[in-house]
Amino acid sequence: MKSLTLKQKQFADEYIRTGNAYQSAINVGYSEKYAKARSHKMLENVGINQYIDDNLEIIQKESIAEADEIMRYLTRVLRAEEKEEILVYVGDGMQEIQTIQPSAKDRIKAAELLGKRYRMWTEKHEVEITTPIFIDDVPEED
Numbered sequence: 001m002k003s004l005t006l007k008q009k010q011f012a013d014e015y016i017r018t019g020n021a022y023q024s025a026i027n028v029g030y031s032e033k034y035a036k037a038r039s040h041k042m043l044e045n046v047g048i049n050q051y052i053d054d055n056l057e058i059i060q061k062e063s064i065a066e067a068d069e070i071m072r073y074l075t076r077v078l079r080a081e082e083k084e085e086i087l088v089y090v091g092d093g094m095q096e097i098q099t100i101q102p103s104a105k106d107r108i109k110a111a112e113l114l115g116k117r118y119r120m121w122t123e124k125h126e127v128e129i130t131t132p133i134f135i136d137d138v139p140e141e142d
Contacts, residue, residue, distance in 0.1 A: 004047050011042060012051045016059070071117065077102050077110040 004012070007028060014024035021043055025035035042048055065073075076082045080101045087095040102110070115121055 002047060004051055008042070008045070008048055009051065012048050012055070015043070016052060016055055071114070074110040074114050078107050078114065080107065 007030075010028040011024055011030070014027050015021055018024050018027070021039040022035050025039040025042065026032060030039070043052075073082070082102055083099045084102065085097050085099050088098045090096050
């Protein structure tokens with residue numbers, strides 16, 4: 001695969017940002033006529049397409065929470081280490097921000113989710129089944 005030109009990289013970066021091929025082409029300096037006719041064809045370019053896919057993967061890895069991050073957050077909620085800010089009416093139409101700990105309901109839900117993750121409440125039943133064996137040893141009568 002040959003390397004992309006600076007303008008192609010700029011187009012790909014702009015497309016990642018906007019999701020609009022036509023507008024992205026115009027934003028990086030292509031003429032309206034060229035953008036109208038060729039912007040969608042630029043997305044079919046293997047190099048540009050690969051560049052977009054690679055960068056989207058990097059963005060997703062950075063922006064989407066991983067399992068360990070979620071588990072740490074739930075643990076902080078359970079232990080009341082996470083705080084929440086709420087608006088409280090103080091009179092004369094005024095409000096102030098007050099920091100509170102997670103409610104008991106929120107802490108229970110966090111404990112539930114952590115417990116599910118670690119299969120703490122999965123019931124295991126050991127069942128032993130014996131199947132009867134029929135022996136046909138009755139003599140046949142004539």
